Amino acid sequence: MNILIPNSFCYSAIGITKTLKRLSKYQVCLWGTGEEDKGVASGSLLVDEYLKSPSLNCASAYKAFLSSLIDSNGIDMIFCVLDSDLLVLDEIIKEHSSTVYVNPGHQNILLFRDKLAASKAIEKIGINIPRIVMEDAKVPLILREKISVGSTGIKYLDLCESAQLNGTVFVQERERGREFTVDVLCDKDGEPHLIIPRERLEIRNGMSFKTQLKRDGDLIDATKRICHKFCLPGIWNVQFIKNEKGVFFIELNPRISGSSIASITASFNFIDLYIDHFFFHNCIPSMDKLQEFVAWDSIVTRFYEESVFPQHNIKCPVS
Template structure:
């Protein structure tokens, strides 16, 4: 079975490579794609075959993927980067590729639209700030976010006076503002079947962050977060992987964003439960039925702490 993973320079892709190599049920050959040349990213040294690819924003990207599927006899394509998923969702490829439909991707790609959509189904989000309207006295700072962005890219945290000074120059087609809230940061990892019915919902709290990347987390059985995630995915079913980010404080639980892909630290949920790639191949490639949600949730080792370390690879030119 030939499985192709994109953006193998990312921690997300390397984690999936680890899980694929750790599972013993399926014989897998991993083809890795990246815009770097061979040896200039660790992921290229971890796969069975490396192919240099154009960037997803390049015109040639889709044709490159289509040709690769035929040439390498790819059975499953796993796109990693948000923009790759967006580009691929716009084209019907003759390949097994588990991503949401384009409407769902467009909704969660735009963080403003997704926040409004969450409010409509009764999910709390940080207070939305509309330009020209007054700001509640309980809001001390404002966070300005790019509507379409990855991670913390383009984020500005301003006091209220600073916000009023820049708000008139904000491009509302590209940015939006919310009240800035603090609290515990949670990510909920989800694995769902072909119909988007969740089979694992595993919350984790960030215990340590370095340079914006979680390096230590705890797996937490947070009932309200699980219920809230179920509510979101009932309205917007997502097959395969996704992760939902929340902030929890003494006032409540606030939805931040949903990423319709495997997360950068989602491997922690697999380590604390079951090798998710084994289930993924069973169900999405071999069409085997999955067990009941409650059966998989019994396997989760709640209260586990997962820490991250770095490992180096060397390439001789």
């Protein structure tokens, strides 16, 4: 099976690349691309075949490059690891009916790319968000770009600071609390089969370095509500802050995250199930069953290889 990971040179791709190499059921050939020469970034050395691509800033050339690569090399499946690739793949995949790409949908891509629109949409289904402030307030504030990648563009505002607001940013009241990323596996209809909340314990260079898997009912329930509203297929992640006031939605990324390898390492390689379902059209086991295969409360740290520190005995999934 030929699997393509566009922009596989980037850090976000390393986790999924290692996970695909550890598949128990399938032999795969991994194709990677990137703007950098092979060897400049470690991710380019982890794939079996690596091709230098045009810049994402040259949209037409980049799309033509990917289309040619898919056709010329019989690509069976594509994994997206960057927000910037979501709209590109959404457009070109229509020309490649034999290639499987789990598309979150054009409207969902646009919605969750716009952090303000996404926050308002989530609030409408009864999930808390940090209060959106469009005027002076006597509370700690954060300034966010409306269109952004991950948590980039967030700035903590001093109350004495004068923010020059325009149509590209919005302001929210700052919520303090425990930060969580929730990894989600849904079937083709957007029905959840695995929901794994992870608490961020330590951040290094802006990335989650140490994380703990928590079976938190409030976070799982909020995530289920999002699943049932937006019907996002595949593997994606959503971020929350939890404090004494409740659970607050921060953002949703409709793609696999770079840190999702923590959930995979401390449970089982559910990429096998992903391929089973989306490529071979097999059913995914129920959520009740799969949640029991997670090493809840385990702490995962990220080095060149992830390490797991189990907190109690767990079940092992049956292959």
